[in-house]
Each structure stands twice: as C-alpha cells, then as structure tokens.
Amino acid sequence: MVTLKDVAAKAGVSMSTASGAMRGLDSFKPQTIRKVRKIAEELGYKTNVSAKSLRSGRNDTITFLTSGIQGVYFSQLATCFANELHKRGLHMLIELSQYIDDDANTGTTFMMTDGIIATNARNVSKILGSHPTVLLEDYSEDCLYDTVNAPSAAGSRAAIRHLYEKGCRRIGIVGNVLPETVDFGFPRDVRLYAAADELKRLGIDYDPSNCLKTIGSRQGGRELAHRLADEGLQYDGLYCLSDGIALGMLLGFAERGIKVPEQVAVIGFDGVVEDEFSFPTLSTIATDFEGMASTAVSMLMRRIEHPEDELSPQRVSVGYRLIERASTAR
C-alpha cells in the first residue's frame, strides 16, 4: 500500500507539502504541485479516505435515504441523484428507510456520510438531526429542514385544467391511501386539495373526500380500474396523483376493454420514463427531476460547507411541464 509518506519521500518534500500539493492548495508552487502529482501517479498512490475523513471530518459521501429503489418513481429519482452526486465528485450511499429503526446499528450508518437526502422521511425523523439534511416531497407545516418539493399544487391545477380543456366534465381524482391516517405533510393531500379547488374554479364542485382510493400504486390502480369498469364507468376524465397509479389504471382499463382516452381520459403526475411505455402512452405533469436533484444537492452542500451560517430552513419547489400523450388525446 503506497501512502502519502512514500510519495513525499520520493518527491523529496515533506508530508504536509505532499498533502497540500495533492489537493492543489494555492499556497504551493505550481511546479511543486506538478512534481508531487506526477510521482503520486507513478507510484499509483490512492488516498485513504478513512484517514482523510478521520482527520478532516469530511467523507465526500451522501446518504440517499429512501423507501425503495424499485418502482417507476423512486428508481428514476435515485438515478438522478446518482448522476448529480457524481458530477460533484460525491459518492452515494443507499439506505432503505424501512431498516432505519430496527437496530442500534443505525447510529453508525450515518457516521460515514456528510449529509442526508431523504424521501418520505417523516417516519424516520429521529436520525435526521444528526447531519445536514434535505427532505424531498415534504409539506409539513413546520419546516424543520431544507426541503425540495415537486410543484404539487400548481401541477395538479394544470392537470385538472388539461382534462377540462379536453372536454371532460365528470372528473375523478385518484390517490394512493397509506395505511396511516391522512397527513397534510404528504404530497398526496396537497395535490388532492389543489385539484379540488381548481375544479371548483371551473364551476365543478368536488369534495376531496370523494377521492377514489387505491391501496398500492401500480396494483392498486389496476384493481380500481377493474372496479370502475365493472360498476359502469361514471367518469370521463381521471387525474391520478402519481404516475404509478395512472399506469396501473391504464393496464386495468385495457384488461377490461375500456378505451382510453375515448371513454375516459387519464393524466398522471411525475413524468417517469415508463409513461412512454404504456398503452396508451400516458399524459402527465412531469416534475423536473434533474432540477430537484441539483437543487437538493446544492442546498445540502451549502449546509455542509458553511455550517456556521445558520440560515433558517428553506423550502423550494421545482418546475413542471405538462406532457400531452395518447391517454388524453381527444
């Protein structure tokens, strides 16, 4: 194992010079920097991150805390973060939130990261305080951490207007109900209430409690579609609070021979790649995933690099694009 000491010796400089030169501190002569780096290269020197972390307190690693990396939404989100972190020379540690509470081990988990980016983090809040943290998709009233959200309210309104413009008047809203009680900190309710309000503005009265409920997104949407079909479809337009649900419904309708968009138009929310691989292809409110990733990482790095300026937590929303595809083309 070749260490910095070896590099320093071979280059005829001290360890501290070698260290500084490798990192390119500008108090060193360009000449020295070049020399040291060349030797390091020749020797195949690799910096030992444990030692570096121990001394500097930095790990160059961010934990992506998520409820899963499977499913249309999360795998896309995780991919965007993987790319964004790489761009900045950071590593991504994946931690599944389902495992966070189950043992004492947890504490050590987070010692090796400089910060945490968390989705659906309300139930794991106890570990969050330990590091700089950015939340994704959290709408709680108390804004305890920097947060980056999808444009849930504005996007929902746009979805409703789109259906309306397509001539839909018997509009339904479909959401995924979690086992827990309703919570306004979740995107679901923000989207639902914004959509209901937009409906009212268009002169259609809608009580949010009439929201069509699914249990599970993909399979839940599918089963709901079956049920709606079997009961005699009463809607001519459906806004699904997530693409996962919408994709499931499209499948369910296909299985029951219901024509989309002829009999019922369907629009989702998220903008995942699978939207182009459904039959028919799915119209959606596409969240700017890349924007979420870059904003979240920027906010996090600012906290990490300047812990001294104690700004109060900020909450920002990224933009959306309405993508019209076959499922609402009429």
Place this chain on the structure above:
Amino acid sequence: MVTLKDVAAKAGVSMSTASGAMRGLDSFKPQTIRKVRKIAEELGYKTNVSAKSLRSGRNDTITFLTSGIQGVYFSQLATCFANELHKRGLHMLIELSQYIDDDANTGTTFMMTDGIIATNARNVSKILGSHPTVLLEDYSEDCLYDTVNAPSAAGSRAAIRHLYEKGCRRIGIVGNVLPETVDFGFPRDVRLYAAADELKRLGIDYDPSNCLKTIGSRQGGRELAHRLADEGLQYDGLYCLSDGIALGMLLGFAERGIKVPEQVAVIGFDGVVEDEFSFPTLSTIATDFEGMASTAVSMLMRRIEHPEDELSPQRVSVGYRLIERASTAR
C-alpha cells in the same frame, strides 16, 4: 462529539475494554459488556467509522457497481442486494460503471469499500483487481473472479420447450444487440445458443444468426413488434432473451392490434415484477434473484474475511422457475 474515551471514562474501564465490549468480544465478562453498552447508550455514543476503518482496515461497505439502477432488471437486482447487504449489517455504495473510467477520482472511490459486486463489468475490469470481487452474469471463458450467474442455458431450454408444448412451431428468438461486437461472455449469446440447440433437439432447425435483433430493450422490443406486425407476422411463438425486451414487444403488439397469445405466444427471461403489470401478463423464466444476492454476498464475504486461502475463482448458477402467465396461455 462523544467518543469511546468518554464511554470508557464514565464506565470506569480502559478504552480497549470499552472497544471490545462494544463489539461483544467474548473475552469480556457479560457484566462488563452490559455496563459499557448501557453507558454508551446513555451518552449517545456513535462509533466513528472512519477511525474504525483506518485502524481495522474494514469498512463494512460493499460497492454495487452497475450500469444503472433504472429499468426493470437492474432496479430489482439492486433492491435484492440492498436487502441482502442490510441483513448482514453491511452498507451499499452505488457506483455507476459509466463513470468509472472518467477520472482519477475512481481510485479513491474504491478505498472506502471492502469489496465489489459488479454487473456487466467486462469493460471496467481494470479496477476490479484491487478488491475482492464478485461478478454477476459473466460467462467469459477465463474465470478471473468469483461469479454468480442466472441459469441462462437451462432456463433458455425450458423457455423453448414451453413454447413447443404450447404448440408453437414457428418459433423466433429475440435478443438485444449491443453496439459492440458479439461476445460469448455475455448472457445474451449463452441464452441464444442454448435455445437454438434445444430447438434442434425438438426437430426444428434454427440458425442463431437468424436471431431477431433489437437495439435497446424496452423500446427496441416495441419497435421490433411493430415491424413484425407490419411485415405480416410469421411467428407463432417468441422467446425474448430478457423480460425488458418481452415487455416492449407485448406493448408493440398491443399497439398494432396483434393478439397475444392467440396469434403469437411470448415468453421472457428474468422474472421481474413488471411481468405482472403487462397486458397480457408475461410468462417468464424467473431467475432466483434473492439466491443470486445471497450467494454473491456470501462468496464475497468469504474472500474478504479469509484473504489467506487462495481458492481459485468459482462460478455458480442459481436456479430458475418457469412462470406461466397469460402471454403463453393457450
């Protein structure tokens, strides 16, 4: 920051005792262990993994090196590994192979892991030697590293037999062609040749060069289905070398109004969850993903924990299950 020193002081023991007790070494009195751990808990002690790694040389972190975490196959594989690693108290660092070559940074990346599990790793082989490594889905003649494979040959034969038993006689095989030249180290060719051979055994002659080729899996399958439909479908059974392709084809056929399985039966290979969310649902050769994960991690840990016994690299295959769904139900 509360350190082991603080715990030791408060517990009235030495640091080494505290260290050993925390780790539960059996040379300590149960009483001592309990006491130390209780104090640690009270003080909110969290072990500093950098210091631990620096000293012990172990990181309790495994790098999952993959070409992506999106797509039906990889997200499922990654999920299985995340679960398996967690079971063993290990962390998962995700590294995208597309980024491996692009800078010097790479070297340090792998300093913080104890080992590497790599999919599609033939093009990044230069970094592999540095750590204990397990390859996934590598069929190269030279077996340089421990390898865990899907049951590509046996599974392919089973797929063909299944189509045959369903009465298919005009059977096509569909594979995803990589931009690079054909390479027998990839699962693709192993599957193709095994399938061709099985066809011959059933009295149907098949030249592997007649394999139907797609570029990209999901979209590629879809476009191929369009083309086959437009040319007047000549097949009554199709074996797709991966579920991604098969799912794309199912979609393409639906878009062209071709009935599956009535006009053509389709079977895939992998066994991803999306198979149950296609229309029609997809029959497949399901690889034992959990088995792959647990086998791969076991092999890796043995190398990490006993670097001294220099066993020659082993290659193992996991089992498969033929899952019959709607796409071949006739």
Place this chain on the structure above:
DNA sequence: CTGAAAGCGCTAACAC
C-alpha cells in the same frame, strides 16, 4: 512557500 509535530478515534498486540 515549505517543514515539523501533533493528533483525529479507534483497534491490535502485548503485558499483567
């Protein structure tokens, strides 16, 4: 601009 020295928090030998 560079070097010497201290020590981050922990574990592994070796005493006792």
Place this chain on the structure above:
DNA sequence: GTGTTAGCGCTTTCAG
C-alpha cells in the same frame, strides 16, 4: 479479564 501502548494515514496548526 482487563489495561497499556503504539500506531493506522492523513490534515492542520504553527514555525520558519
């Protein structure tokens, strides 16, 4: 069984 000691490889004052 438990304590003492010596570092792991690096960064960071602080001199010069």
